[in-house]
Amino acid sequence: MINFGDTIALNKKAQFYYNQGNLKEAIAWCYEVIKYQPDFVEVYEILGSFLQLNGDINAAVRAYIKATEVLLDNGSVYSNLDRSLFDEYGSQIFQLINDNPGQMSFQEYAYITNVVGGKVPGNFLIFGVGKDSLLWLGVNRGGKTLFLEDDKDWLNQVKVGCENSIEAYLVEYGTRVYLWKSLLEEYSQGNDCLWMVLPEKVLFTKWDFILVDAPAGYSEEKPGRMKSIYMAAKLAMESGNTDIFIHDCDREVEDIYSDYFFDKGYLINQVHKLKHYSLKRY
Template identity: 40%
Template sequence: MRPSKIQTSINLKLILICFLCLLLFLLVFKSNFTPFQENHPSPILETHVSNSTSTPAAEEQPPSRDCPSLPLTPTCTKTPPSLAQALVHYATLNITPQQTFSEISVSLRVLQKKAPCNFLVFGLGHDSLMWTALNHGGRTIFLEEDKSWIEQIKQKLPSLESYHVVYDSKVHQADELMEVGMGEECKVVVDPRFSKCKLSLKGFPNEVYDVEWDLIMVDAPTGYHDEAPGRMSAIYTAGLMARNREDGETDVFVHDVDRVVEDKFSKAFLCEGYFREQEGRIRHFTIPSHRTRSGRSFCP
């Protein structure tokens, strides 16, 4: 999620702002034009009922066609704080998030169907406020390996919920960990905290394990050179969390699949049978619960 170098694409910045403005418009439109008479009967209808004792014939007549079903004056609705903050943030930011418009659109389509929901993001970056705003009303948590980076982001965006985590594997260990992942102990669906698989991450805060995540985005750890923390365990653990939920399904997204580790590990542990689409460097999988049907294989 954190860019390796500053990018200044004005076009993408404008697109992000348009996304957030569209979301604001939809929220306000929905709020303003909810049928008024569900909770607040029309004053004209109330008058008709109260006078029914003096004019019995009126009971048999349908309400006047002129009777309004919507309020004459739209309800005043405030912009949700998370969305207002996001609009100001991206309008004044001169750094563009790493994901392209097309890549962001893949996750956005799912969020539009599921939000508000539980959204877990591996990585904390300039696009984090956008994800929180798009999941308005839901819970969005960010996991980040760089403590100093968390402090920088918190100073600017204190409302974001983020946690420091430690990854104990390096990119150069990918081949070794792929062999480990092929073992039977890594095919057992269980809470990651209790898994015997070496790939399973066990050091997250308890709330990360206790929540059933509707969306998981793997865009960290760093993973761009041999000595950097790799995404092998993050990808495996995301898949295990999805399989271990009580029921339903989890949409899992992996960014930077143009790199060897992200490509191979997403195919192996999120499974090509659960693959939905790829746009640019982002790959989307939909993984169902494995607890609702016994005997389901790790990959279809």
């Protein structure tokens, strides 16, 4: 029986062959690792990248899907992915992660696609527009998908790229990341300083899904997601039956604000930097 340490060694051997430019042998060694350690999530991720480089997109999608399922093997209702969704959207997700390195991972995209795609059509609110806006429109086919964006130039650019097929509204945050502690302290003292002006259409719609992936929060001078996380919580509580996804929870603001405004009992899963909360009204 090969132990976990041996599996790590086999995985390194696959990486060695890749570094030598021998993709065929690298892929073969990944399958050797899987034979002995079928729940080793990293090898599926590596295999997916190797298969993609080798031009076998369908096999790469299957490898990434398996990586996601192993990652989610916690008994939750979302542990198994609907393969038919990825026959339709797998290649599009691959293109997104190629065009947007450092954004969502395949597993994060796959997870949201699986949850939303399994419940459509619905009302889907997204903080932030981007190259993935068309993906979300497709996944929520037949439902209402609405975007909120604070960067006018970026919004116009995305609209052109989407042939003006998206419904999006310009919003203002008026915050900076470095203010996150003082804003949270002020809020905890009874001042609703995190409320933001939103279109009535947003405030009076019952949302089935909310994704917080904006505004920018990667530096102290950027607006940060303090208000978008807070408003997502408020809208979800008003709606009563909502799945909420918050991205970039490896960062302090997203991690602390999501834990503050969503009870940990509502946390369903975390996939890489993505947290999934579910608020249900019984």
